[in-house]
Amino acid sequence: MSGMRVNKYWSVAVLALLVLVLPRFVPSYAAFELTFVGAYAIGILGLVILTGTNGQISLGHGAFFGIGGYAVAILAQKLGVPFWASVPLAAIVSGILGLGLGLVALRLEGVYLALATFALAVATPSTLKHFKSLTGGSQGLAVPSLSPPGPLHGVITSEQWLYYVTWVIAGALFLLTSIALGGRLGRALRAIRDNEVAAISFGVNPQRYKTFAFGWSAAYAGIAGAIVAIATGFVSPDTYTVALSLALVTGAVLGGIDTLWGALLGGVIVEFLPLLVQKINPAAPSVVYGIALVLFMIFLPGGIARSIQAVIHPLRLRREIHHARS
Amino acid sequence: MPALLEIRDLSIRFGGIAALSDVSFDIEEGHVAGLIGPNGAGKTTCFNCITRLYQPTSGRLAFAGDDLLRHAPHELAGKRIARTFQNVALFDRLSTLDNVMVGYHVRYARGAARLRSDDGGRRAALEALDYLGLGEHANRPVRSLPFGTRKMVELARALVARPRLLLLDEPASGLTTAEVAALADVVKRIAADYSATIVMVEHHMQLVMNVCDHVIVLASGRKIADGPPEAVQRDKGVIEAYLGTA
Numbered sequence: 001m002s003g004m005r006v007n008k009y010w011s012v013a014v015l016a017l018l019v020l021v022l023p024r025f026v027p028s029y030a031a032f033e034l035t036f037v038g039a040y041a042i043g044i045l046g047l048v049i050l051t052g053t054n055g056q057i058s059l060g061h062g063a064f065f066g067i068g069g070y071a072v073a074i075l076a077q078k079l080g081v082p083f084w085a086s087v088p089l090a091a092i093v094s095g096i097l098g099l100g101l102g103l104v105a106l107r108l109e110g111v112y113l114a115l116a117t118f119a120l121a122v123a124t125p126s127t128l129k130h131f132k133s134l135t136g137g138s139q140g141l142a143v144p145s146l147s148p149p150g151p152l153h154g155v156i157t158s159e160q161w162l163y164y165v166t167w168v169i170a171g172a173l174f175l176l177t178s179i180a181l182g183g184r185l186g187r188a189l190r191a192i193r194d195n196e197v198a199a200i201s202f203g204v205n206p207q208r209y210k211t212f213a214f215g216w217s218a219a220y221a222g223i224a225g226a227i228v229a230i231a232t233g234f235v236s237p238d239t240y241t242v243a244l245s246l247a248l249v250t251g252a253v254l255g256g257i258d259t260l261w262g263a264l265l266g267g268v269i270v271e272f273l274p275l276l277v278q279k280i281n282p283a284a285p286s287v288v289y290g291i292a293l294v295l296f297m298i299f300l301p302g303g304i305a306r307s308i309q310a311v312i313h314p315l316r317l318r319r320e321i322h323h324a325r326s
Numbered sequence: 327m328p329a330l331l332e333i334r335d336l337s338i339r340f341g342g343i344a345a346l347s348d349v350s351f352d353i354e355e356g357h358v359a360g361l362i363g364p365n366g367a368g369k370t371t372c373f374n375c376i377t378r379l380y381q382p383t384s385g386r387l388a389f390a391g392d393d394l395l396r397h398a399p400h401e402l403a404g405k406r407i408a409r410t411f412q413n414v415a416l417f418d419r420l421s422t423l424d425n426v427m428v429g430y431h432v433r434y435a436r437g438a439a440r441l442r443s444d445d446g447g448r449r450a451a452l453e454a455l456d457y458l459g460l461g462e463h464a465n466r467p468v469r470s471l472p473f474g475t476r477k478m479v480e481l482a483r484a485l486v487a488r489p490r491l492l493l494l495d496e497p498a499s500g501l502t503t504a505e506v507a508a509l510a511d512v513v514k515r516i517a518a519d520y521s522a523t524i525v526m527v528e529h530h531m532q533l534v535m536n537v538c539d540h541v542i543v544l545a546s547g548r549k550i551a552d553g554p555p556e557a558v559q560r561d562k563g564v565i566e567a568y569l570g571t572a
Binding site: 182183184187188190191193194195197198199200201202203204205206258 | 377379398399400401402403404408409411415416417418419420424427428429431432434444447483487
């Protein structure tokens with residue numbers, strides 16, 4: 001038991017070190033791409049909470065990405081709110097809207113919830129275009145870039161600075177999530193997912209937890225959207241299409257929807273899989289993408305993270321048994 | 327002193343079918359009571375009314391003087407009413423330990439301590455598992471356990487909630503003969519060690535007659551007998567309900 005925990009700390013420490021030194025060894029555009037990986041990982045972490053842990057489906061989380069992105073853009077451009085305040089505000093705005101959607105979701109289940117959230121994803125671009133005075137219509141809005149603070153000026157580029165900020169936020173959110181899901185809250189969410197009637201009978205209020213899960217995960221998507229908006233330098237309605245929502249779900253499922261590592265792998269997948277399939281067949285990338293998905297689902301149905309665990313776990317168990325005997 | 331559980335004129339209809347009609351009975355604190363009757367008599371329906379999963383059409387339900395109909399289903403665990411289910415309702419993707427720890431949900435201290443104060447829950451869950459001889463299964467996925475063991479895990483989960491009233495829905499169904507014999511022992515021990523009042527729906531007559539202080543018989547949604555097991559066993563109406571009349 002304690003051996004496993006030590007292992008976990010080690011893998012987190014190695015990962016943190018990797019994040020810290022990576023920008024020194026890779027070209028600047030790679031740091032830029034890795035910022036997106038961090039942002040997508042945060043967004044997918046929200047789906048790990050909502051879908052993986054609580055069993056509610058959302059095909060519309062791209063909408064919360066958009067809300068986060070636009071919140072940062074509007075706050076910065078129209079009100080001059082600085083980054084450190086606008087990202088938390090973006091999280092709060094999309095979190096509150098997520099709670100609202102969560103209340104609607106209480107009345108819907110399974111396929112119906114999937115359809116309702118899908119409709120949200122479909123409606124997002126045109127809704128953003130509609131409120132021209134606030135959102136800039138089809139043109140979208142520019143988002144000021146994030147320059148490194150005084151002492152680091154000239155030492156690192158603003159891409160590298162955003163990379164570090166993103167991964168610090170990601171690290172904090174992963175830690176927070178790991179703690180919260182490891183205790184009473186996470187157990188209640190999982191209990192509802194596995195058997196709602198039994199959960200109710202042991203004092204879990206399903207309405208409260210399910211609504212909360214929606215708000216919580218939407219807040220993460222909002223943060224992710226805010227970071228992507230800052231990294232891209234602008235927001236426009238056509239960024240937040242159905243394709244984005246589906247990419248998030250795909251990343252979550254392929255990475256491993258019920259583990260935190262799965263969210264991290266999901267971030268990598270969402271950022272790099274499209275680039276990879278583009279290389280394999282530039283003419284029809286979506287065909288290759290589709291085939292890749294099918295193959296994943298057939299051979300690694302629990303996602304990559306679960307499959308890795310399935311390999312590592314028996315090995316570790318065997319080692320522990322060996323230790324115990326000797 | 328009023329009874330721990332008072333049920334008065336409880337009726338529930340599903341469409342045109344009266345699942346329960348004017349059922350009244352009392353469960354005294356400290357008793358082990360059996361709720362028996364042929365299939366379709368309304369026993370589980372009665373449980374589901376007590377645990378508020380069903381909304382009765384009319385009638386009154388009082389637990390320790392408290393009107394249960396004024397509470398939402400998820401509030402009953404906090405009033406120390408716990409139950410098991412006829413068809414085993416566990417959390418299939420959780421470990422045995424985590425399943426049992428859900429029983430501790432209402433017992434966590436309030437406030438921020440809830441975020442990571444798992445020690446009390448873990449200790450209570452391991453204690454309950456050990457009490458029922460399930461300690462070795464703690465870290466196994468619950469769905470990998472055999473049916474009879476899963477039923478006992480459900481019982482452990484209910485014990486962790488520290489129930490004042492424990493409702494067991496057909497605890498013996500699907501168990502082997504040896505397991506049923508052990509179950510009789512376990513029920514008696516729980517009643518004593520946890521000072522829990524127990525009501526069980528059960529078809530296994532030998533078990534009911536062996537462990538119950540009090541037996542209530544339902545047939546077609548009505549109460550047809552209510553009393554000590556020996557009296558109920560001799561009751562003409564009960565014999566007719568079970569064997570049918572010529």
